[in-house]
Amino acid sequence: METNNELIDEEIRSTLSRARVHLKRGEKDAALQLVEGLKEKYPDHPDAKEAYADVLVGIGRKQEAIQVLKEIIDAHPGRVETERRHAYLVFGLHQHEFEQYGLMLESQEGALGPRSSGTAAFLGLLFPGLGQVYVGQLVRGIVYAALAVLGFVLIFSIGVGPSGLNGTGISIIVGLAVVWIVGILDAAVSAKGGSEVTPKERPKPPVDLPFE
Numbered sequence: 001m002e003t004n005n006e007l008i009d010e011e012i013r014s015t016l017s018r019a020r021v022h023l024k025r026g027e028k029d030a031a032l033q034l035v036e037g038l039k040e041k042y043p044d045h046p047d048a049k050e051a052y053a054d055v056l057v058g059i060g061r062k063q064e065a066i067q068v069l070k071e072i073i074d075a076h077p078g079r080v081e082t083e084r085r086h087a088y089l090v091f092g093l094h095q096h097e098f099e100q101y102g103l104m105l106e107s108q109e110g111a112l113g114p115r116s117s118g119t120a121a122f123l124g125l126l127f128p129g130l131g132q133v134y135v136g137q138l139v140r141g142i143v144y145a146a147l148a149v150l151g152f153v154l155i156f157s158i159g160v161g162p163s164g165l166n167g168t169g170i171s172i173i174v175g176l177a178v179v180w181i182v183g184i185l186d187a188a189v190s191a192k193g194g195s196e197v198t199p200k201e202r203p204k205p206p207v208d209l210p211f212e
Contacts, residue, residue, distance in 0.1 A: 009047065012038060016051040023058040031055050046076045050085075057089065066090055083156040091149045120191035124184035131187025144183045151176035 015038045022031035035052040042048040049072050056065035069086040073079065124131030128148040132141030151172055159169025 008042065008045065012042070012045070012047045012051055016054060019051070019055050020058070023055065028059045032059060044075075046072045046079065046082070050082060053085075062089060080157045084153050087149055087153045087156075091145070117188040117191040120187040121184050124180075124187040128180050128183040131183060132190065135187060135190045137190060140186075144179065144186075147179050148176065151179065 015034050019031040019034040022028070022034070032055055035048075035055045038048045039052045049068055053065040053068040053072075056062070056068065066086065066089055069082055069089065072082050073086060076082075120131040120134050122131075123134050127145065129141035129143070129145030132138075132144060154172050155169050155176075159166060159172045161169075165173075
């Protein structure tokens with residue numbers, strides 16, 4: 001039985017290696033066909049599914065890859081590397097949209113007017129960094145979001161033991177909560193500061209000429 005498992009593992013590694021060669025050559029259909037056959041042959045094997053997800057990422061179908069990795073995590077809990085890949089892939093998928101949203105807000109600052117501190121705080125409550133992006137602080141927003149994603153990755157990778165959440169996991173959750181709260185307050189304060197308009201001083205006319 002153990003020999004059979006080793007043969008299956010070797011077949012999966014070999015197939016994935018050949019699929020990656022096809023990807024490097026730009027042969028996306030051939031690469032996908034290889035891992036689809038692998039997934040059909042071993043539908044319940046997590047490594048076969050992960051090989052399929054790997055190729056999906058390579059051909060640009062990241063959303064589908066995220067779904068496949070999520071299915072693996074749900075069916076086979078404790079696969080730390082799979083959980084880490086899933087977390088980074090989710091963040092990477094939305095990072096471009098995250099940046100574009102921030103750039104859009106910055107370019108439309110005058111048209112949109114002052115930012116609402118309540119809206120900034122609400123967005124920060126949804127996920128760290130969103131409030132900063134809303135007020136136009138793109139880099140700071142990405143930092144908060146990256147810290148949050150890192151926190152979730154650490155919780156799943158080292159914060160959960162065989163008996164459940166361990167002391168390290170509790171400490172990480174506390175740290176994540178602090179980042180979340182600080183992010184909310186920072187977004188609200190930044191929005192309030194950005195909405196304060198400094199009155200423009202009326203230019204003084206020459207002493208011998210009145211304003212028209």
